[in-house]
Amino acid sequence: MNNLTLRQLRYFQALAQHGHFGHAAAMCSISQPAMSVQIRELEENLGVTLFERSARKVRLTPFGDELAVRVRDILGAVDELGELARATAGKVPDRLRIGVIPTVAPYLLPAMVTALTRLNPALDLHVRETQTTGLLRALEQGTLDAAVVALPVSHPAFTEVALCEEDFVLVRPAADADKPVPDGEALRRMRLLLLEEGHCFRDQALAFCAAPANMPRDGLDGSSLTTLVQMVGAGIGVTLIPEMAIGLETGSAPVSVSRFGHPAPKRTIGLIWRRTNPLATQLHTIAEVLGSVSRRD
Amino acid sequence: MNNLTLRQLRYFQALAQHGHFGHAAAMCSISQPAMSVQIRELEENLGVTLFERSARKVRLTPFGDELAVRVRDILGAVDELGELARATAGKVPDRLRIGVIPTVAPYLLPAMVTALTRLNPALDLHVRETQTTGLLRALEQGTLDAAVVALPVSHPAFTEVALCEEDFVLVRPAADADKPVPDGEALRRMRLLLLEEGHCFRDQALAFCAAPANMPRDGLDGSSLTTLVQMVGAGIGVTLIPEMAIGLETGSAPVSVSRFGHPAPKRTIGLIWRRTNPLATQLHTIAEVLGSVSRRD
DNA sequence: TTGGCTTCATAGTTTCAGGTTATGAATAAC
DNA sequence: GTTATTCATAACCTGAAACTATGAAGCCAA
Numbered sequence: 001m002n003n004l005t006l007r008q009l010r011y012f013q014a015l016a017q018h019g020h021f022g023h024a025a026a027m028c029s030i031s032q033p034a035m036s037v038q039i040r041e042l043e044e045n046l047g048v049t050l051f052e053r054s055a056r057k058v059r060l061t062p063f064g065d066e067l068a069v070r071v072r073d074i075l076g077a078v079d080e081l082g083e084l085a086r087a088t089a090g091k092v093p094d095r096l097r098i099g100v101i102p103t104v105a106p107y108l109l110p111a112m113v114t115a116l117t118r119l120n121p122a123l124d125l126h127v128r129e130t131q132t133t134g135l136l137r138a139l140e141q142g143t144l145d146a147a148v149v150a151l152p153v154s155h156p157a158f159t160e161v162a163l164c165e166e167d168f169v170l171v172r173p174a175a176d177a178d179k180p181v182p183d184g185e186a187l188r189r190m191r192l193l194l195l196e197e198g199h200c201f202r203d204q205a206l207a208f209c210a211a212p213a214n215m216p217r218d219g220l221d222g223s224s225l226t227t228l229v230q231m232v233g234a235g236i237g238v239t240l241i242p243e244m245a246i247g248l249e250t251g252s253a254p255v256s257v258s259r260f261g262h263p264a265p266k267r268t269i270g271l272i273w274r275r276t277n278p279l280a281t282q283l284h285t286i287a288e289v290l291g292s293v294s295r296r297d
Numbered sequence: 298m299n300n301l302t303l304r305q306l307r308y309f310q311a312l313a314q315h316g317h318f319g320h321a322a323a324m325c326s327i328s329q330p331a332m333s334v335q336i337r338e339l340e341e342n343l344g345v346t347l348f349e350r351s352a353r354k355v356r357l358t359p360f361g362d363e364l365a366v367r368v369r370d371i372l373g374a375v376d377e378l379g380e381l382a383r384a385t386a387g388k389v390p391d392r393l394r395i396g397v398i399p400t401v402a403p404y405l406l407p408a409m410v411t412a413l414t415r416l417n418p419a420l421d422l423h424v425r426e427t428q429t430t431g432l433l434r435a436l437e438q439g440t441l442d443a444a445v446v447a448l449p450v451s452h453p454a455f456t457e458v459a460l461c462e463e464d465f466v467l468v469r470p471a472a473d474a475d476k477p478v479p480d481g482e483a484l485r486r487m488r489l490l491l492l493e494e495g496h497c498f499r500d501q502a503l504a505f506c507a508a509p510a511n512m513p514r515d516g517l518d519g520s521s522l523t524t525l526v527q528m529v530g531a532g533i534g535v536t537l538i539p540e541m542a543i544g545l546e547t548g549s550a551p552v553s554v555s556r557f558g559h560p561a562p563k564r565t566i567g568l569i570w571r572r573t574n575p576l577a578t579q580l581h582t583i584a585e586v587l588g589s590v591s592r593r594d
Numbered sequence: 595t596t597g598g599c600t601t602c603a604t605a606g607t608t609t610c611a612g613g614t615t616a617t618g619a620a621t622a623a624c
Numbered sequence: 625g626t627t628a629t630t631c632a633t634a635a636c637c638t639g640a641a642a643c644t645a646t647g648a649a650g651c652c653a654a
Contacts, residue, residue: 004375006303007641021602034642036603041641046382049575052439053602054454055650059439061575062390067378074374078301081367085343085360093359142349142356156621157351278346278358304612318631331613333632338611350631352621453650596654604647611640618633624626 006078008042009071011035015051016068019058092120092282099128099135099147103201103225104269107244108148111293119289131198139274146283148290150200151270160272161284163291166243168205168265170258171232177256184208184265191237193228196221201267205240208265229253242267244294269294303375305339306368308332309347313365316355389416389579394423396432396444400498400522401566404541405445408590416586428495436571443580445587447497448567457569458581460588463540465502465562467555468529474553481505481562488534490525493518498564502537505562526550539564541591566591 014024015035025035043050050064060068088094096116100109109127117123128135128144135147136155151160170181182190188209195202202221206212220237222228226249228239233253241249250257271287273279311321312332322332340347347361357365385391393413397406406424414420425432425441432444433452448457467478479487485506492499499518503509517534519525523546525536530550538546547554568584570576 004303004378005640006301022600030641031643032602033604033644037641040603046379047386048382052571052573052575054571054573055601057439058602062392062442063382063385066381066385066391070374070378070381074371074378077367077371077374081364081371082301082343084363084367085345088360089344094363095359142354145359274349274351276349276351278349302611319629327612328614329631330615330633334612337632352630355631598652598654600649600651602647602649605645607643607645609640609642611638613638614636616634616636618631620631621629623628 003045004042005038006075008038008045009075011038012042012050013068013071013075015039015058016060016064016071019060021058090281092116092123092286093145093279094120094122095124095126096286097126097128097143097145099130099138099144099149101132101135101147101149101200102129103195103199103242104148104150104244105129107242107248108269108290108294112148112290115289115293116286119286132200133198139272142274145277145279146271146273146286148269148271150204151268151272153270153272157275158272159275159277159280159283160270161287161291162268162270163287164294165266165268167259168208168240168242168267169246170238170260171229171241171250171255172238172258173232173235174254174256175235176238177258181258181260183261184210187238191220193220193222193231193237193239195225195228196223201242204265204267208240225249229255240265301339301342302335303372305335305342306372308335309339310365310368310372312336312348312355313357313361313368318355387578389413389420389583390442390576391417391419392421392423393583394425394440394442396425396427396435396441396446398429398432398444398446398497399426400492400496400539401445401447401541402426404539404545405566405587405591409445409587412586412590413583416583429497430495436569439571442574442576443568443570443583445566445568447501448565448569450567450569454572455569456572456574456577456580457567458584458588459565459567460584461591462563462565464556465505465537465539465564466543467535467557468526468538468547468552469535469555470529470532471551471553472532473535474555478555478557480558481507484535488517490517490519490528490534490536492522492525493520498522498539501562501564505537522546526552537562 011024011028014027015021018024018027021035022032025032028035039051048063049061050067052059052061113125116125128138132149132153135144135149136153138144139147139158148163151162153160172179188211192205192209194205222231225241225245229241229249230253231237232239232255246257271283271290273283277283308321308325311324312318315321315324318332319329322329325332336348345360346358347364349356349358402424410422413422425435429446429450432441432446433450435441436444437454445460448459450457469476485508489502489506491502519528522538522542526538526546527550528534529536530552543554568580568587570580574580
């Protein structure tokens with residue numbers, strides 16, 4: 001029968017402070033009898049007398065005195081909950097777990113971190129880089145709050161918001177710089193270096209060539225765009241990379257970069273999260289920030 | 298409108314633990330709708346979503362997660378109140394402020410402290426030594442819990458309990474040891490040394506002599522029994538002291554101690570406290586202990 | 595001592611928070 | 625498509641807690 005009520009503790013505190021039922025009641029905006037009854041019930045709940053009532057004075061008993069200290073702490077902590085909530089409401093959360101696919105992470109992460117930290121300087125940002133399927137699973141399990149992936153995901157459990165579109169560009173050995181730019185058809189017949197299976201970027205590139213995703217290929221897969229570009233520089237073949245990777249990847253190898261004519265291959269990068277995630281509002285804010293970062297405006 | 302309820306916090310904790318409304322409700326012995334409603338109201342109170350409800354999972358939001366820690370602490374502190382009360386109920390309080398009159402304090406205090414400490418080893422004992430009027434005032438103001446005084450006090454605001462009775466004995470110069478012991482009448486005509494005004498022991502001695510309390514006296518007052526005995530040893534006169542003072546006071550001066558015949562003068566030492574003091578039960582226990590100490594049994 | 599004043603407690607009544615059961619809506623699983 | 629699971633909502637009911645009115649006890653002044 002531990003029916004302690006916060007209300008009772010509040011009244012107790014008021015009475016301890018005033019030493020007068022009437023005044024304490026007024027402070028709590030209730031009538032004096034209500035105060036009397038609640039104090040009595042508090043005493044019954046605890047099985048201890050908290051106040052000594054004499055004709056003109058209401059005094060704390062020694063135990064009441066001890067209790068007052070603890071009650072003050074408790075009520076303080078409770079009120080802090082409210083303050084904390086108010087301070088937190090609508091704000092970007094202090095901890096954000098975000099996933100990014102490998103063909104985006106290296107190029108966007110630095111700017112993303114900067115932008116998100118500006119949004120909330122106290123931000124504790126956890127980033128996880130892995131392929132889309134891993135990210136989706138993590139989202140479902142609740143170990144990620146959101147993920148940056150290529151759209152569309154088309155999964156009913158997720159909300160998706162586009163961040164930016166970007167073309168793919170052709171990377172050839174430097175010597176080929178002046179040759180005509182092939183279209184998808186022509187590309188399929190060249191030695192096209194691609195990421196290993198599981199990367200969505202691989203599938204998108206194959207789609208552009210109108211080739212089946214499971215087309216047999218003879219050991220021309222790399223595990224990162226960096227590797228692919230280096231292989232191109234070594235004259236092994238050609239490859240595609242997304243626009244955002246140009247700056248970081250093409251400086252250190254003898255390769256040339258060419259844009260495709262229409263229709264150019266491209267991908268849409270987006271932010272996704274569980275549709276039921278109550279942080280939806282804040283995630284839209286975050287998406288907006290990430291979008292402007294990824295579009296460099 | 299900070300209507301937070303302990304009940305809501307308890308339900309919140311249960312739900313955070315189980316991640317399932319039905320199970321959490323069962324744990325709290327309520328129906329599932331009741332749980333739903335209370336959680337919703339908690340969220341409304343705080344203005345923040347605490348749980349993410351998806352079809353098969355109920356998950357804490359990041360803020361809910363943070364809240365859970367604080368709530369655990371708060372509920373722990375609240376439950377401690379109950380335990381503390383139960384542990385304290387009926388026990389001698391941890392802090393005891395007790396007053397003692399000067400003609401008792403030196404002789405009884407050491408034994409009192411020992412006995413009370415045995416009653417509650419954690420006892421924080423405050424002793425105040427002053428004359429009866431000062432003690433009564435302190436009791437009224439609530440700065441003392443109880444006082445050891447000579448009975449009766451006969452004040453309706455106080456409860457009094459007798460601890461012991463003790464005779465007064467006559468202290469004369471050692472040379473007078475074989476003279477007959479005077480009665481009250483005879484005593485009045487001798488050079489009787491007494492405590493200064495305000496001491497109840499002075500009044501009791503004068504009463505034995507059938508002398509008015511305000512009888513004019515020519516500079517024969519001392520401020521302590523020790524002083525009086527030393528004066529007697531110097532041959533200045535005779536005095537009365539209570540039995541309990543014999544051991545401590547008569548060793549260091551050339552005086553003789555004699556008991557009176559019937560009716561012997563005597564006093565009753567008692568413990569008093571505010572009638573309204575809720576510690577009455579414990580104070581009776583304390584009185585019992587002090588009584589057996591003062592009677593040396 | 596008496597009558598008035600202050601102050602806390604008690605009683606009777608009303609209101610509302612919080613409980614229950616019944617049912618709906620959404621989604622996962624078959 | 626059908627079924628099962630799970631949370632939300634609705635309608636209703638009960639009891640906690642509020643209020644007003646009144647009583648009881650003690651202080652104070654006449």
